[in-house]
Amino acid sequence: MKVGVIGCGNISSVYLRVAQRFPQIEVVALADLVLERAKERAEQFNIPKVYSVEELLADPEIEVVLNLTVPQVHAPLNKRALEAGKHVYCEKPFGVHREEAFEVLELARQKNFRVGCAPDTFLGAGIQTSLQLIREGAIGQLVGASAFMLSAGHESWHPDPEFYYKPGGGPMLDMGPYYITALVSLMGPVRRVAGISRITRPQRTITSQPKYGETIQVETPTHITGAVEFANGAIATVTMSFDVQAHRLPCIEIYGTEGTLQVPDPNGFGGQVWLRRAGDTDWQVVAHTHPYDEQYRSLGLAEMIQAIQQNRPHRASGALAYHVLDIMLAFNDSSALGAHISLESTCEQPEPMPKEGLGSE
Numbered sequence: 384m385k386v387g388v389i390g391c392g393n394i395s396s397v398y399l400r401v402a403q404r405f406p407q408i409e410v411v412a413l414a415d416l417v418l419e420r421a422k423e424r425a426e427q428f429n430i431p432k433v434y435s436v437e438e439l440l441a442d443p444e445i446e447v448v449l450n451l452t453v454p455q456v457h458a459p460l461n462k463r464a465l466e467a468g469k470h471v472y473c474e475k476p477f478g479v480h481r482e483e484a485f486e487v488l489e490l491a492r493q494k495n496f497r498v499g500c501a502p503d504t505f506l507g508a509g510i511q512t513s514l515q516l517i518r519e520g521a522i523g524q525l526v527g528a529s530a531f532m533l534s535a536g537h538e539s540w541h542p543d544p545e546f547y548y549k550p551g552g553g554p555m556l557d558m559g560p561y562y563i564t565a566l567v568s569l570m571g572p573v574r575r576v577a578g579i580s581r582i583t584r585p586q587r588t589i590t591s592q593p594k595y596g597e598t599i600q601v602e603t604p605t606h607i608t609g610a611v612e613f614a615n616g617a618i619a620t621v622t623m624s625f626d627v628q629a630h631r632l633p634c635i636e637i638y639g640t641e642g643t644l645q646v647p648d649p650n651g652f653g654g655q656v657w658l659r660r661a662g663d664t665d666w667q668v669v670a671h672t673h674p675y676d677e678q679y680r681s682l683g684l685a686e687m688i689q690a691i692q693q694n695r696p697h698r699a700s701g702a703l704a705y706h707v708l709d710i711m712l713a714f715n716d717s718s719a720l721g722a723h724i725s726l727e728s729t730c731e732q733p734e735p736m737p738k739e740g741l742g743s744e
């Protein structure tokens with residue numbers, strides 16, 4: 384299908400490069416608030432049209448909008464794309480607050496257009512292999528999980544890092560989508576959340592170029608820890624931080640009655656899957672059972688387009704992204720309220736990917 388991209392910043396070059404690998408995606412136009420950025424990318428990737436956002440949305444040739452803007456404008460632009468009669472696939476998070484994200488879901492339902500959302504890394508070899516093992520009963524009944532994303536933040540490398548410290552940013556809404564989406568895809572929907580969070584440094588100094596030396600006012604928690612209870616009764620411990628200089632914790636471990644699974648970094652497609660079953664003397668690496676083990680960002684968009692063409696549900700769906708957003712926001716709500724948050728949202732656990740990938744589905 385013919386795709387128009389809105390937002391030609393940092394991540395757009397990865398999308399535009401990888402999209403060329405999928406026959407489902409034909410990028411025909413680019414737009415950005417800063418027209419120069421769109422022009423630059425269009426030259427780099429040989430894209431025929433450079434537009435303002437209005438022009439892109441008005442072009443009848445464009446069937447799908449790929450929204451790669453910053454979090455604060457994800458939901459407003461998604462709504463505009465749906466109003467303009469286009470399917471939309473968006474970078475994460477699905478919104479900055481629940482209301483705007485829910486409006487996107489509702490609008491898509493009313494207008495009968497698809498809405499999809501990153502991350503799509505859970506469709507890759509690492510997490511799909513882990514899912515296969517869980518489904519085969521390799522670790523028995525699910526008991527719990529751990530998920531840790533601990534870093535020192537983004538102001539040392541990202542050219543424009545301010546948005547990471549505003550509402551819609553922070554480690555939970557920035558990196559949580561990878562971890563929480565992985566957990567939901569592996570273990571199912573979540574029932575309730577308990578969290579505690581803090582802002583460690585109210586001001587942070589940019590040390591990347593070109594904004595070196597500028598101060599960022601931090602307006603969202605930067606160290607968040609808590610627990611989630613899945614609908615099936617399993618419990619996960621989650622910590623997301625931009626305030627940690629070093630650590631030795633795994634990304635994700637899944638605990639079952641018969642064994643433990645170490646899941647690779649959910650901010651990637653491949654990575655090693657480790658299994659240790661009760662009675663084993665050591666961990667074993669499990670060979671990937673599924674394809675997509677390298678940078679495949681845009682796989683979720685390609686899968687959504689194929690789903691439209693095959694008239695079946697798509698996997699990186701708005702409903703999944705909304706449930707993930709609801710879970711992530713519940714950590715801070717719980718911290719502020721001093722109480723567990725019972726979630727109002729839920730979603731279907733996405734179907735496993737076919738072992739042949741999209742090619743022969």
Ligand SMILES: NC(=O)c1ccc[n+]([C@@H]2O[C@H](COP(=O)([O-])OP(=O)(O)OC[C@H]3O[C@@H](n4cnc5c(N)ncnc54)[C@H](O)[C@@H]3O)[C@@H](O)[C@H]2O)c1
Pocket residue numbers: 389390391392393394395414415416417420436451452453454456474475476543557
């Ligand atoms: N940089 C990464 O490594 C990375 C990785 C994965 C996901 N993401 C996600 O991708 C999104 C974009 O991140 P980025 O790093 O590319 O940010 P960025 O700031 O480099 O790029 C965003 C672009 O969107 C444009 N934009 C902002 N508002 C707009 C509007 N209303 N209309 C049109 N264009 C608008 C900006 O001008 C900018 O060019 C974020 O949601 C981020 O979480 C980024």
